[in-house]
Amino acid sequence: QQNVQQSPESLIVPEGARTSLNCTFSDSASQYFWWYRQHSGKAPKALMSIFSNGEKEEGRFTIHLNKASLHFSLHIRDSQPSDSALYLCAVSMPGYQNFYFGKGTSLTVIP
Amino acid sequence: DMKVTQMPRYLIKRMGENVLLECGQDMSHETMYWYRQDPGLGLQLIYISYDVDSNSEGDIPKGYRVSRKKREHFSLILDSAKTNQTSVYFCASSPGQGSAETLYFGSGTRLTVL
Numbered sequence: 001q002q003n004v005q006q007s008p009e010s011l012i013v014p015e016g017a018r019t020s021l022n023c024t025f026s027d028s029a030s031q032y033f034w035w036y037r038q039h040s041g042k043a044p045k046a047l048m049s050i051f052s053n054g055e056k057e058e059g060r061f062t063i064h065l066n067k068a069s070l071h072f073s074l075h076i077r078d079s080q081p082s083d084s085a086l087y088l089c090a091v092s093m094p095g096y097q098n099f100y101f102g103k104g105t106s107l108t109v110i111p
Numbered sequence: 112d113m114k115v116t117q118m119p120r121y122l123i124k125r126m127g128e129n130v131l132l133e134c135g136q137d138m139s140h141e142t143m144y145w146y147r148q149d150p151g152l153g154l155q156l157i158y159i160s161y162d163v164d165s166n167s168e169g170d171i172p173k174g175y176r177v178s179r180k181k182r183e184h185f186s187l188i189l190d191s192a193k194t195n196q197t198s199v200y201f202c203a204s205s206p207g208q209g210s211a212e213t214l215y216f217g218s219g220t221r222l223t224v225l
């Protein structure tokens with residue numbers, strides 16, 4: 001059974017800060033990795049995904065994946081109050097339909 | 112407008128009552144999912160539907176059943192609801208059946224079982 005862990009559980013940062021969120025997974029066969037963002041009372045929405053080792057940047061957001069370390073992360077540059085949300089990481093394996101989610105990191109960006 | 116719609120948004124039921132949660136999507140997605148989200152537990156998969164009348168159990172199917180008679184509509188049924196089924200239920204869909212798919216979520220149904 002896949003075990004997906006996120007750290008930290010919660011984070012408070014000032015506006016403009018660089019924020020780093022972490023996700024570890026237990027199954028080395030994992031192949032696909034996502035970050036979802038869920039604003040309070042809203043639906044989770046896919047933010048970024050990565051399917052191979054390395055780094056991917058989209059605007060203020062960067063995702064890093066190191067499969068050997070069973071770890072991927074999300075970095076937010078110039079954090080904004082609108083980034084305040086619950087961030088969920090998700091992992092899946094080829095040929096298996098389930099997506100395993102972490103418990104989430106609650107991010108608060110203070111103006 | 113691509114959307115996953117869940118009804119109702121809020122629901123209060125008494126223990127032992129039957130519960131029907133409805134989900135629709137307008138994207139002709141093949142695969143649909145039901146998850147529940149509880150504090151400290153994250154999102155847990157209840158059922159997956161690969162297409163009409165093609166459903167599979169997820170990680171926590173006990174106490175639930177599903178129905179998918181049209182591709183765009185997926186229902187979650189709780190027969191004789193229990194208090195431990197109090198949760199926020201999310202429906203999601205994805206375009207295909209692969210494990211590389213992005214999920215599109217509805218806004219959730221907050222169910223309280225008294």
